[in-house]
Amino acid sequence: MTERVGSDTRERLITAAADLIAASPGEDFSLRAVCDAVGVKMPTLYHFFGSKQGLIDAVIEHGFDLYLGEKASMENSGDPIQDIRAGWDAHVAFGLENPGFYTLMYGKVRPGYSPAAQSRPSEILRGLTAEAAKQGRLVVPSEQAAAHILAANIGVTLRQIILAQADQELSRAMREATIAAITGTGTSRGGPLAAAIEVAAANADVLGPSETQLLIEWLSRLNRSSSIS
Template sequence: MTGAPTSDTRERLIAAAADLIAAAPGEEFSLRAVCDAVGVKMPTLYHFFGSKQGLIDAVIEHGFDLYLNEKSSMESSGDPIQDIRAGWDAHVAFGLANPGFYTLMYGKVRPGHSPEAQSRPSEILRALTARAAEQGRLLVPSEQAAAHILVTNIGVTLRQIILAAPDPALSQTVREGAISAITGKGTRDNDSLTTAIELAAAQPDVLGRAETQLLIEWLGRLSRVEKLQ
C-alpha cells in the first residue's frame, strides 16, 4: 500500500519534466514519461498539477528560480545603467545555456496569459530604471524604459537560440541601441552632461564608487534643471 503523495514527489515530478525539457528543447514531452521517471501513476501527477499546463507552469517557475539564483549572485556595480548592461548579458547567457527552460519562460506565447514568475525579473529591471530616472538619466518614463529593455533582451536571446549560434556582437549592438533609446545618449541637447554621466558610470574606480555616485547625482540634478529652462 502506497502512502499519500508528498511535496517531495511534487519536486521530483518537476525535476523529471525539467530534465526532459532540457534534453529536447522546443519538443513536446510526455506526461507518461515524467511519471515513469519518478515511479508514480498519472493520477499522482494530476493531484499536484491538475493538467499538463499546470506542470509546465511549475517548470517555468523552476526555470525562473534558477535564473534569479544566478542573478542574485551578481554583485551590483552601484550604477543602474551598468547593472542593466550586466543584467542583459546574464539574461542572454542563461537563455543560451538553458534553451529548454528559456523557450518555456519566454518563447511559448498564449494570448492573454503571462506566467506569474515573469514578474520577478521584471521587478528587478524596473527598480534599476527607476533609479536611473531619479538620476535624470532617462529620456522616457522608467516603466517604458524597463519594457523596452526587456522586450529587446528577450528578442535577441530567442534569435540566438533559434539560430543555435551565440552572437556576442549582435547582443552587444542591440543592447547598446536599447540603452541609447532609453537614455537619449547622443540625441539630447544637454549631451555633454549625458556624456559626463556615462563616462563616470563606466569607470567608477577612477574617482571611487561613492564619489562617482555623488557626481552622477549632481550631474543628474544639473540635467533636470537644464531641461526645465
Template sequence: MIAAAADLIAASPGEEFSLRAVCDAVGVKMPTLYHFFGSKQGLIDAVIEHGFDLYLGEKASMESSGDPIQDIRAGWDAHVAFGLTNPGFYTLMYGNVRPGYSPAAQSRPSEILRGLTARAADQGRLIVPSEQAAAHILVSNIGVTLRQLILAAPDPALSQAVREGAISAITGKGMRADNPLTTAIERAAAQPDVLGKAETQLLIEWLDRLGRDNEKLQ
C-alpha cells in the same frame, strides 16, 4: 516531478515531453501527477516557476554597480547567458506564446528591471517614461536571446549591438550633447574602471545633484 520534467525539457529543448515519462522517472502513477498539478499545463507552469527561481537566483548573486544604466547592461548580459545555458527553460519561460497569457513568474524579473529604469528616470537619464523604457529593454533582450537560440549560435557582437541600441533609445545617448552633465554621467557610467566603482558612483551622484540644482534655477 518538477525536477524530472525539467530534466526532460533540458535534454530536448523546444520539444514536447511525455507526462508518462515524468511519472516513470519518479516512480509514480499518472493520477498522482494530476493530483498535484491538475494538468500538463499545471506541471509546465510549475517548471516555468522553477526556471525563474534559477534565473533570479543567479541575478541575486550579481553585485550592483550602483548605477542603474550599468546594471541594465549587466542584467541584459545575464539574461542572454541564462537563455543560452538553459534553452529548455528559456523557451518555456519566454518562447511559448499564447495570446493574452503570460506566466505569473515573468513579473518577477520585470519588477527588477522597472526598478532600475525608475532609478534612471529619477536621475534624469531617460527620454521616455520608465515603464516604456523597461518594456523596450525587455522585449529587445528576449528577442536577441531567442534569435541566438533559434540559430543555435551565440553571437556576442549582435547582443552587444542590440543592447547598446536599446539603451540609446531610452536614454537618448548621442542626442543629448546640449546637456554636458548628462554626457558626463553617461561617460563615467560607461567606463567605471577608469575612476573605480565607488569613485564613479560618487561622481554620478554629484553630477546628478548639480543637474537637479540647475533645474531649480531655471
C-alpha cells in the same frame, strides 16, 4: 512499477519534467516519461498539477527560480544603468545555457497570457529604471524604459537560441542601442551632459566606483539645473 509517493513527489515530478525539457529543448515531452522517471502513476501527476499545462507552469516557475537565484548572486554596482547592463548580459547567458527553460519562460506565446512568474524579474527591472528616472538619467518614463529593455533583451536572446549560436557582438550592440534610446545618449533629447553621465557609468573601472558615482552625481545636478533653466 511500484509507486513511490512521498512529501517530495511534486518536486520530483517537476525536476523530472525539467530534465526532459533540458535534454531536448523545444521538443514536446511525455507525461508518461515523467511519471516513469519518478516511479508514480498518471493519476498522481494529475493530482498535483491537474493537467499537462499545470505541470508546464510549475516547470516555468522552476526556471524563474533558477534564473533569479543566479541574479541574486550578482553584486549591485550602485549604478542603475550599469546594473541594467549586467542584468541584460545575465539574461542572455541564462537563455543560452538553458534554452529549454528559456523557450518555455519567454518563447511560448499565448495571446493575453503571461506566466505569473515573469512578474518577478520584471519587478527587478522596473526598480532599476525607476531609480534611473529618479536620478534624471532617462528621457522616457521608467515603465516604458523597462518595457523597451525587456522586449529587446528577449528578442536578442531568442534569436541566438534559434540560431544555436552565441553572438556577443550583436547582444552588446543591441544592449547599448537600447540604453542609448532610454537615456537619450547621443541625441538632442539627452544632450551632452546625459551623454557624459553614461560614458562615465560605462567606464567605471577608469576612475573607480566611488569617484564615478561622485562624477555622475555632479553631472546629474548640472543636467537637472540646465534643463530647469
